[in-house]
Amino acid sequence: MRRTTFLTMIPIFLGLLAAPALAGKKAGITMPDTMEVAGKTLVLNGMGLREATWLNVDVYVAGLYLEKVSSDGNAIIKSDQVKRIILRFKRKVDESDILKAWRDGFKNNATVQLSTIQPQMEKLDSWMQRFHDGDTLTFTYVPGKGVTVHIGTERKGTLEGEEFAQSLFAIWLGPKPPNSGLKKGMLGDH
Numbered sequence: 001m002r003r004t005t006f007l008t009m010i011p012i013f014l015g016l017l018a019a020p021a022l023a024g025k026k027a028g029i030t031m032p033d034t035m036e037v038a039g040k041t042l043v044l045n046g047m048g049l050r051e052a053t054w055l056n057v058d059v060y061v062a063g064l065y066l067e068k069v070s071s072d073g074n075a076i077i078k079s080d081q082v083k084r085i086i087l088r089f090k091r092k093v094d095e096s097d098i099l100k101a102w103r104d105g106f107k108n109n110a111t112v113q114l115s116t117i118q119p120q121m122e123k124l125d126s127w128m129q130r131f132h133d134g135d136t137l138t139f140t141y142v143p144g145k146g147v148t149v150h151i152g153t154e155r156k157g158t159l160e161g162e163e164f165a166q167s168l169f170a171i172w173l174g175p176k177p178p179n180s181g182l183k184k185g186m187l188g189d190h
Contacts, residue, residue: 029061048185064186073173109174110167120164127156
């Protein structure tokens with residue numbers, strides 16, 4: 001009887017080990033473990049929480065999706081693979097605060113001289129708006145095409161250039177991210 005019970009439990013146990021989690025969760029935000037983008041299956045590399053001010057106010061949760069999971073921020077920035085960052089806002093953020101965040105992020109982390117990517121930065125700024133709790137901002141890089149920006153389900157456009165894409169992803173994965181916990185989470189360090 002014990003042997004029969006044990007043998008019937010083996011497939012169940014193995015099934016639990018092999019079954020992937022259905023979604024990642026951080027600060028009450030859930031994101032799918034995988035998604036199809038540009039004909040590629042992207043995997044949730046990690047989720048990080050953007051906190052602001054000395055009060056550590058939750059601003060957004062960022063999910064990083066890659067073709068190949070990695071914990072190396074520099075390698076991800078330079079990689080020529082389909083990749084996506086999804087920001088899910090947890091509070092209201094004014095347009096002026098978003099614009100300041102982009103300026104600071106690019107200034108602190110750009111992989112090239114800012115003048116090289118100035119036209120793309122200005123175009124990105126022109127698409128920004130006030131965000132509210134639950135709003136989503138998505139950046140999807142496809143090699144040879146550029147970074148496509150969506151606010152909610154609305155496609156704003158595509159910003160061309162590998163240099164711009166690298167500098168954009170470096171905002172979160174470069175040497176000076178908005179906060180260290182955000183970068184660590186996106187790199188899979190929970």
